[in-house]
Structures are given as C-alpha cells and as structure tokens.
C-alpha cells in the first residue's frame with residue numbers, strides 16, 4: 001500500500017505571495033544605550049518586621065534600556081538585603097559594570113539568551129538581573145504598543161484583582177487602629193507581621209479578629225521568626241482566625257514547615273524559602289507549603305516568575321505576588337504578572353497603587369477601584385519615571 005498523498009498544512013510556501021507579507025524580523029531592533037540610577041524615596045508606611053525596624057527612606061535602583069529608535073524600557077531593583085544578600089550599592093555596581101554594558105547591540109526580543117549571558121557573567125544577583133528582565137519587557141511593550149501582560153500568559157483576570165494592606169509590628173492598640181483604618185478604606189484582606197513576641201502575637205491577632213468584620217481576611221507573616229514548637233503553639237491558637245501564615249520558621253527548615261502544616265491545619269505560605277525553581281521543587285517534594293509568594297527581586301524578574309507560577313499551578317499551589325517596598329515601576333511589573341495568574345481566593349500584595357497613585361518620581365496608568373487593581377491598557381509597564 002502506498003503512502004497517501006496528504007497535503008500538509010504548514011503555512012505559506014516560500015514562493016507564495018503570503019510568505020512575503022509575513023513581517024521580517026526587524027534587523028534594526030537593537031539595544032543602543034542604557035543608564036542606571038539610585039534614588040532614595042521616603043517610605044509610605046512604617047513596616048517593622050522580624051528583621052527589625054523599617055528604614056524611613058529606602059533606596060531603589062532604576063535601570064533604563066534605550067533601543068536604536070529611542071524607545072525606553074524601565075526596570076527596577078529594590079534591594080531586600082536580608083533576602084538576597086544584595087544591597088542598592090551592589091545592585092548598581094553589577095548593573096553598571098557587568099550587566100548593562102553586555103546588552104548593547106543585542107536584540108531585546110532575545111530574552112532568554114540575554115538572561116543566560118547575565119548568568120554566565122555572574123551567578124545569583126537576581127535583584128540586579130530583575131531590573132534588566134523588567135526593562136526588556138517594558139521596552140518590548142512600547143515597541144508592540146501593548147501592555148506587558150500580553151507578553152506573559154495573557155489576561156486571565158479581566159476584572160482585575162484585590163490587594164491586601166500590610167501592617168507592621170505595632171502595639172496591640174496601634175495594630176487594631178490601623179486594621180480598622182484600612183478596612184474603612186475598603187480593604188478586604190489585611191496582612192499582619194508577627195514574630196518577636198509569640199504570646200503578644202496571639203493577643204494582637206485575636207484583637208484584630210474581634211475588631212474587624214468576619215468577612216475581612218487576615219494573613220500573618222513571621223518572616224522566619226519562630227521555631228517549630230512556637231509556631232505550632234501560636235498557629236494552633238489562631239487556626240480559625242487567619243487564612244494563612246507566611247514563613248513561620250527559617251527558610252531552610254522544610255521538614256519543620258511540613259510538621260507545622262500537619263500539626264495545626266493552618267495553611268503555610270513560603271516566601272524566604274523560595275527564590276528559584278529548584279527551591280520550589282524542594283518545597284513541593286517536602287510538602288512544606290500551601291501557597292507561594294513571588295517577589296520579582298527574589299527570582300530574577302518576570303520570566304523566572306512565570307516559570308515559578310507554572311510549577312506552582314501544576315501542583316495546585318496559589319501564587320501571591322508581593323511588591324517589597326518598590327516604586328510604581330517594580331510594583332507595576334507585579335501587577336502585569338498577577339493579571340496573568342489563575343484567579344485564587346488570596347489577595348495580591350500590590351497595594352501601592354490603591355493608596356499612593358503617584359510617587360515622588362513616578363506616574364502610573366494603573367487604575368484602581370477600592371482595593372481592586374484594574375488591568376491597564378497603556379503600553380509596556382504603564383509607568384513613567386523622572
């Protein structure tokens with residue numbers, strides 16, 4: 001029997017007229033220039049944690065990529081030294097001396113190749129790499145005239161998503177007052193820092209639970225401040241009061257996280273425990289968590305975040321995108337990522353747009369409604385920086 005003569009449909013043939021209507025790769029699209037600046041911005045709210053008191057002024061590193069048509073892409077790295085070991089000074093140094101010069105002459109569409117070049121130049125340093133990753137997405141967004149979420153998985157939350165407001169370590173009275181304040185401002189989820197005073201933590205969270213309506217969700221974050229027996233005791237006492245507890249114990253103790261989950265039934269969210277895909281695979285294997293916090297400066301940007309979200313999605317683990325003290329530039333990148341995620345019951349932590357629509361250096365096209373962030377339609381990240 002002969003092979004059937006099947007016409008394969010593989011698109012227009014090279015000699016057909018349609019072939020010549022397919023846009024050629026723009027030969028001229030190159031990164032032509034870059035700049036990098038360190039700005040210091042007063043923090044918009046006090047947020048003391050298990051790591052200590054928050055600074056009154058925080059540094060942000062802003063990278064700019066310019067293509068050969070003069071279009072600009074913005075990226076941000078706001079350091080979290082306790083998380084990544086990088087400071088604003090070290091981020092700026094690596095960007096200026098290694099990463100940004102290596103981009104000149106490259107096509108900004110070659111994303112994975114560019115990130116591989118950076119990894120070859122210097123391992124780790126994911127906050128500095130995050131600024132490059134973000135600037136590439138923003139630049140391509142301006143070239144395409146499309147919001148960045150179209151370069152990611154596409155818009156899965158056309159109605160936007162809710163955000164939570166964080167409250168740092170305060171006295172019981174101040175904590176209750178702040179919780180009531182943010183609920184009056186329209187927030188449906190509050191995040192409360194805990195850690196240094198376990199018995200006081202139980203009292204504070206219980207007091208907030210009594211003070212706010214029962215449909216307001218509370219989540220707590222110890223930033224690794226407890227040990228396993230303390231976490232079991234505290235979470236056991238708060239099991240009916242909170243939607244989850246983030247990073248109750250130090251990041252390396254995955255067996256301990258599993259033990260706390262099993263003993264208390266309280267959902268555990270990992271933050272400090274997961275920077276890379278390898279970290280997440282270990283967490284999944286250890287059955288150490290129910291949900292995952294993604295911070296772009298931990299994982300190295302939007303592309304790495306997509307990989308984390310894909311693995312989390314494959315095991316049914318909701319993702320919460322958190323903006324750690326970023327300006328509107330970095331927080332906007334988080335918004336675009338969050339808009340592409342499968343809807344989940346958990347609010348995202350990207351509240352800057354709801355309480356501070358403009359920053360001292362930034363203007364944003366991102367609109368809000370109460371505690372809800374709406375999908376932007378402006379090209380790129382939708383943020384300008386002066």
Ligand SMILES: [Mg+2]
Pocket residue numbers: 221223246247271272293
């Ligand atoms: Mg956290």
